[in-house]
Amino acid sequence: MYINKNQDKNTEAVIKYRFSNGEWDKLLDYAINKHELSQTSAMCANYALYKKGHLLYRAFSFDQYFSANGLLPEFKLGEKRERSPLNFFYNRNAVLLAAIYYDMGLYSMSGKIATDFLAHIENQPQSLLLLTKLHLARGEKEAASKYAAILGQNPIYKRKAEKLIAGAGEEGIPKNAIPDDMLLSPTPGKNLYLLLTLPWKNPMALEYYITYSLLQRDFNAIPFIIEKLTEYGYTKLPYDFEHFIDIAHTLTEKEIPTGALKKDPKRQMQFSSFFQTMKGTRSKKEAEKTLGQYYGSYMYYFFINK
Amino acid sequence: MNKHTFKIFIVCLLCLSCKKRPDVFVQVNAEINIYPDYKDITIPSNIAALNFSVSDPADYYYFSVSSSNGLVYNQGNGAGILKIKNKEWKKLVADSEKLIYDIYLKRNGKWLKYPPFENIIATEPIDSYITYRYFRPSSQVIKDVGIYRRNISNFDEQTIIKANCENLCFNCHVHAANDSRYSMFHEREQEMGGTIISMNGKYRKIVPRTGEMKNFATYAAWHPSGEYIAYSANKVKQLMYASPQLRDAYDTSSDLVIYNIENNIMFSDSLISGTKYLETYPCWGPKGEYLYFCRAENSFADPVQTITDIAMYKKLKYDLMRIRFHGKEHKFGLPEYVLKADSINKSIVLPRLSPDGRYILFCALDYGNFPIFHKESDLWVLDLKNNKCYKLKEVNSDVAEGYHCWSKNGRWIVYSSKAIDGVHTTLWIANFNMQGNTGKPFILPQKDPLFYKSFIKSFTAPELTFNNSFVDQKKLYEVCNDTNAITPIAGNALKTDGTTGATVKSKY
Numbered sequence: 001m002y003i004n005k006n007q008d009k010n011t012e013a014v015i016k017y018r019f020s021n022g023e024w025d026k027l028l029d030y031a032i033n034k035h036e037l038s039q040t041s042a043m044c045a046n047y048a049l050y051k052k053g054h055l056l057y058r059a060f061s062f063d064q065y066f067s068a069n070g071l072l073p074e075f076k077l078g079e080k081r082e083r084s085p086l087n088f089f090y091n092r093n094a095v096l097l098a099a100i101y102y103d104m105g106l107y108s109m110s111g112k113i114a115t116d117f118l119a120h121i122e123n124q125p126q127s128l129l130l131l132t133k134l135h136l137a138r139g140e141k142e143a144a145s146k147y148a149a150i151l152g153q154n155p156i157y158k159r160k161a162e163k164l165i166a167g168a169g170e171e172g173i174p175k176n177a178i179p180d181d182m183l184l185s186p187t188p189g190k191n192l193y194l195l196l197t198l199p200w201k202n203p204m205a206l207e208y209y210i211t212y213s214l215l216q217r218d219f220n221a222i223p224f225i226i227e228k229l230t231e232y233g234y235t236k237l238p239y240d241f242e243h244f245i246d247i248a249h250t251l252t253e254k255e256i257p258t259g260a261l262k263k264d265p266k267r268q269m270q271f272s273s274f275f276q277t278m279k280g281t282r283s284k285k286e287a288e289k290t291l292g293q294y295y296g297s298y299m300y301y302f303f304i305n306k
Numbered sequence: 307m308n309k310h311t312f313k314i315f316i317v318c319l320l321c322l323s324c325k326k327r328p329d330v331f332v333q334v335n336a337e338i339n340i341y342p343d344y345k346d347i348t349i350p351s352n353i354a355a356l357n358f359s360v361s362d363p364a365d366y367y368y369f370s371v372s373s374s375n376g377l378v379y380n381q382g383n384g385a386g387i388l389k390i391k392n393k394e395w396k397k398l399v400a401d402s403e404k405l406i407y408d409i410y411l412k413r414n415g416k417w418l419k420y421p422p423f424e425n426i427i428a429t430e431p432i433d434s435y436i437t438y439r440y441f442r443p444s445s446q447v448i449k450d451v452g453i454y455r456r457n458i459s460n461f462d463e464q465t466i467i468k469a470n471c472e473n474l475c476f477n478c479h480v481h482a483a484n485d486s487r488y489s490m491f492h493e494r495e496q497e498m499g500g501t502i503i504s505m506n507g508k509y510r511k512i513v514p515r516t517g518e519m520k521n522f523a524t525y526a527a528w529h530p531s532g533e534y535i536a537y538s539a540n541k542v543k544q545l546m547y548a549s550p551q552l553r554d555a556y557d558t559s560s561d562l563v564i565y566n567i568e569n570n571i572m573f574s575d576s577l578i579s580g581t582k583y584l585e586t587y588p589c590w591g592p593k594g595e596y597l598y599f600c601r602a603e604n605s606f607a608d609p610v611q612t613i614t615d616i617a618m619y620k621k622l623k624y625d626l627m628r629i630r631f632h633g634k635e636h637k638f639g640l641p642e643y644v645l646k647a648d649s650i651n652k653s654i655v656l657p658r659l660s661p662d663g664r665y666i667l668f669c670a671l672d673y674g675n676f677p678i679f680h681k682e683s684d685l686w687v688l689d690l691k692n693n694k695c696y697k698l699k700e701v702n703s704d705v706a707e708g709y710h711c712w713s714k715n716g717r718w719i720v721y722s723s724k725a726i727d728g729v730h731t732t733l734w735i736a737n738f739n740m741q742g743n744t745g746k747p748f749i750l751p752q753k754d755p756l757f758y759k760s761f762i763k764s765f766t767a768p769e770l771t772f773n774n775s776f777v778d779q780k781k782l783y784e785v786c787n788d789t790n791a792i793t794p795i796a797g798n799a800l801k802t803d804g805t806t807g808a809t810v811k812s813k814y
């Protein structure tokens with residue numbers, strides 16, 4: 001797997017800039033108009049979709065070429081001298097992923113990435129900023145002050161660092177938030193699953209888990225997702241997930257109960273029409289041509305993106 | 307008087323008023339807060355100046371340090387920092403039994419005086435040098451790792467060896483009997499790794515594995531004679547937790563081996579190696595007759611992957627053992643229990659005997675064997691004279707205490723702890739008295755009292771030495787960069803055919 005499918009470094013730079021500034025609409029407008037995105041750009045675009053509340057129905061409006069690795073890149077944990085596909089500890093992409101995990105509440109993963117990256121590049125501002133926030137979240141004010149002190153030497157971040165420390169309360173994350181025995185997995189899907197088994201609701205983890213399962217084409221995740229959607233108060237099936245269920249039903253020929261979650265008749269018609277068309281096509285070439293008409297849908301991703 | 311002269315006059319007047327001890331003040335009952343905390347401690351006479359800052363806000367600060375030898379040192383400034391030049395400090399502590407600190411704070415034009423505090427100056431000095439590593443903490447990135455030696459009497463720090471590229475690590479440095487002329491450390495690197503042994507200025511690089519050894523030599527202990535080095539050969543794996551515990555390290559296998567330096571022979575015995583037990587952390591008695599070590603039953607799955615595995619791992623406790631050593635014959639007696647884990651319901655790791663052989667200082671954890679990753683890790687002592695075992699009260703915090711060492715006279719200990727902020731490891735010094743207890747510990751002093759406020763590297767593996775043997779940097783770097791290393795001859799319990807002690811390409 002290559003680090004950047006898209007050799008256009010400018011695209012990635014623009015997307016990363018907008019990510020750092022929280023300009024989600026602009027990021028998405030830019031990303032969706034690009035034919036190909038790099039892995040890092042895909043990761044940022046998926047996060048922007050989540051921030052806009054669109055992850056569960058617009059994720060396939062751009063080419064998810066990197067599959068689940070474009071959502072939450074995978075890398076080996078604990079192995080020394082590892083050069084992961086994204087070269088995580090050798091460029092700023094690592095900090096972006098750390099920021100995503102921070103938002104998700106998986107502080108250990110966020111801190112691990114940020115700490116390792118800081119070991120690689122001394123005084124890197126985004127790492128320092130994230131570590132300040134992480135230590136404050138954990139109630140480790142003294143440690144947070146250290147990172148803020150170093151960050152404050154950079155005039156661009158001085159005020160931000162001071163503000164963080166000044167605004168810090170004494171409370172950290174609840175001590176029973178994540179059980180002591182929970183291990184971090186190198187597989188993002190496993191970490192997401194474990195986050196969802198905890199006794200506190202994590203909407204971001206749920207959306208990411210659903211999207212992850214869709215990208216992995218993991219039919220086995222369907223019952224758990226339905227259970228969680230119900231628990232989280234959803235009344236209808238998310239757009240792309242409904243297509244996923246339809247595909248699962250068609251390919252496995254098994255009924256998939258969705259409980260109280262309602263199906264959308266329009267989506268049902270769309271899938272039915274798609275399926276009829278695919279059934280009628282004679283050759284692989286013809287099938288691909290037909291599928292091309294569904295570019296931007298989950299159905300297109302499921303059958304085309306390998 | 308012209309303008310220029312007038313200005314100079316005003317400045318001199320101000321300076322004079324700064325140096326003058328306030329004679330009108332309000333006595334405050336509250337304790338003053340200083341950073342680092344150097345209040346009410348026992349210090350060696352040969353320590354560097356204990357500079358500190360006052361955390362309580364004020365417009366101006368005045369410090370007066372009185373020594374029992376009659377000397378007084380005064381300093382006033384607006385920063386709230388007491389920074390004594392080492393030369394002045396040496397005069398204060400010379401032939402002195404104690405220092406008394408008087409601190410005044412000026413607020414809204416009024417002086418406040420805080421209750422004084424005292425520091426006792428012990429008659430016994432501490433070893434003059436301390437060797438340690440420091441690096442930015444990381445679980446996967448190995449960069450900028452170095453071994454350094456600091457003169458405890460001042461702030462001079464020399465680099466023994468430092469990595470100039472990534473994925474190159476130096477670790478597990480040890481000395482024989484606090485003597486820096488006998489020094490060893492591992493160089494971990496794919497092509498040129500090995501174990502560097504230095505004796506009286508001569509360097510040798512060996513492959514830290516030979517014959518039937520499953521793993522590379524890891525934790526080391528020099529025999530007090532300087533003739534042997536005991537190693538545990540460990541396969542260490544990391545555990546990454548999703549919880550605030552963050553990470554742990556455990557051994558999937560470990561055995562003990564002894565390296566005869568002169569004959570280049572590595573040997574062992576089935577009593578201290580094998581699959582039934584995990585043997586680790588070797589440590590010699592002061593006369594070298596006994597080898598002390600930690601041992602646990604190898605009873606959990608490898609690798610630890612599931613919560614079930616973790617439940618098993620959390621039952622893993624190490625006992626403290628010893629075995630008689632017959633050096634010349636390369637033979638051993640039978641392993642004996644020194645302290646069972648069950649007796650204190652703790653895992654016993656990192657034993658270090660005091661130079662007089664009376665006390666064993668060790669880390670006690672709830673389970674496992676890597677203290678610095680265990681918040682509950684504390685320093686305990688076993689008194690071999692009366693078999694009393696107790697947790698040291700003063701030195702332990704509610705975060706991890708780890709690697710430790712004794713001074714040559716047995717009156718001081720230096721240990722690593724995360725007490726400064728719960729995250730980064732720093733080095734602490736404590737007086738160990740004749741009653742087997744310590745005084746209040748204090749952090750290794752730095753020239754800048756605010757050093758620890760922004761230092762995000764972690765100190766590890768403190769080792770005290772009474773001397774600072776010359777390090778031939780050019781030679782040392784040549785040896786480290788050499789991809790050739792001597793393979794030790796496989797001796798007892800390690801023999802295979804063909805291990806001849808030849809120099810081979812290091813494939814570490």
